[in-house]
Amino acid sequence: MRYGSVCSGIEAASVAWEPLGWTPQFFSEIEPFPSAVLAHHWPDVPNLGDMTKFKEWPDATIDVLVGGTPCQSFSVAGLRRGLDDPRGNLALTFLAIADQYRPRWVVWENVPGVLSSNGGRDFGAFLGGLVKLGYGFSYRVLDAQYFGVAQRRRRVFVVGHLGDWRRAAAVLFERESLSGNPAPRRGPGQDAAADAECSADAAGTLRASDGGSCVDQAMAGHLQVAGTLTATYAEQAGQDLATMEGGLQVQAITGDITHALNTANNGKGFSEDGTGRGVPTIAFTAKDYGADAQADLSPTLRAGGHAASHANAGVMPAICSARPGMAVRRLMPVECERLQGFPDGHTAIPYRNKAIAADGPRYKAIGNSMAVVVMEWIGRRIEQVEAIT
Structure with missing residues (x-):
């Protein structure tokens, strides 16, 4: 499969799809730091820059067009009228690029707020545009925490197929999601790391402890939240450890951490009283007064900026072990990557x-990206549909 990516960011799609054998034909990114990341990892793939200048782009043959147009605003007033916010216009630009290259598949991502923007009319206009171009479509809200990462991240994914909505629906919908008896999800107080057959290793790669297929379990919705919020960082990349606002001392978690967030007991993962009960890590938005605090699950990563920015942006989430004496600290860039x-x-x-980029642009780029594990699941589902149709 050959794909073109717009609003590419740091290319979650490529990290997810290249292991499947898919090849990028072009990127489209204008922000300096994400563009530098693209040039570093994919020096041979052209970055065509501003997607609004797509009419000047060279010819290319692609099977998939993928992109997540900016979510700061979604104000598509209709296909025949202008827009209040030019960033929202990029959703329609995405459609125009699809019309120019005519890929079999389109994959589009955005925040759940698109479903209610302007009473649903904006999202309806986007879907109507897909239909006008000849694409059948399906859409679904997917949460990254159910695909093997310990982050609560709900996003709308639209999948379109040229000429047939049934193929698009086959990608996003499964028997469990349609029967009224969905696969079991994460229960309150459940120690997922101790019981799950599948988990994530230190690099966030799905693995199976019983020789089975974690990807199959994730696709079936059975994979519990596996641990990625681990910190064996120890300044391995030469970075200074971050500190929270107000000067709280950072205490990095060290040791061989292979399970979920509940392994924050100085890296041991279990209490010292012989009970074997895990010591949970509490994660919360750093400036939301703990209102979204939750054990063993991170809030949604945002495009981190500065402390005075909007509540939905600003600094990365903070974490603290439930063990007495552990200090609060901010997530480090490597943890956000995981x-x-x-x-x-x-x-x-x-x-x-x-030698290594500062934390600020890294936080922003990571928070703006898609979840790799969800994109991998979508890619594998597209492959399955391609194989049977």
Whole structure:
């Protein structure tokens, strides 16, 4: 499969799909740091830049067009009228690019707010545009925490297939999701790491302890939240450890951590009283006064900026072990990479005369990205449909 990517960011799609044998034909990204990440990891793939200039792009043959147009605003007022926010217009630009290259498949991602924007009319206009171009479509809200990463990240995914909605629906929908008896999800107080047949290793890669297929379990919705929020960082990339606002001391979690967030007991993962009960890690939005605090699951990663920014952006989530005496600290970039399913150090590239980029642009790029594990699931589902149709 050959694909073109727009609003490429740090290319979650490529990290997910290249192991499947898919090949990128072009990227489209204008932000400096994500563009540097693309050039570092994919020096031979052209970055065509501004997607609004797509009419100037060279010819290419692609089977899939993928992109997540900016989610800061979604104000598609209709296919025949202008837009209040030019960022929202990129959703329609995505459709125009699909019309130019005519791929068999389109994959589009955005925040759940698109479903209610302008009373649903904006999202309806986008879907109507797909139909006008000849694409059948399906859409579904998927949460990354059910695909093998310990991050609560709900996103709308639209999959379109040229000429047939049934193929698109076959990608996103399964028997369990249609029968009224969905596969069991994460229960309150459940120690997923101790019981799950599948987990994530230190790099966030799905693995099976019983020789089975974690990918199959994830696709069936049976994979419990596996651990990715681990910290064996120990300044391995030469970075200074981050500190929370107010000067709280950072205490990195060290040791051989192979399970979920509940292994924050100095890396041991279990209490010292012989009970074997896990000591949970509490994760919460750093400036939301703990209102979204939850054990063993990170809030949604945002495009981290500064402390005075909007509540939905700003600094990365904070964590603290439930064990007495453990200090609160902010997630480190490598942990955020793992929470999105990226390999360690994916954004630790040379940048602006530094051997490793500063934390700020890394946080922003990671928070703006898609979850790799969800994109891999979608890619595998597309492959299955291609094989039987």
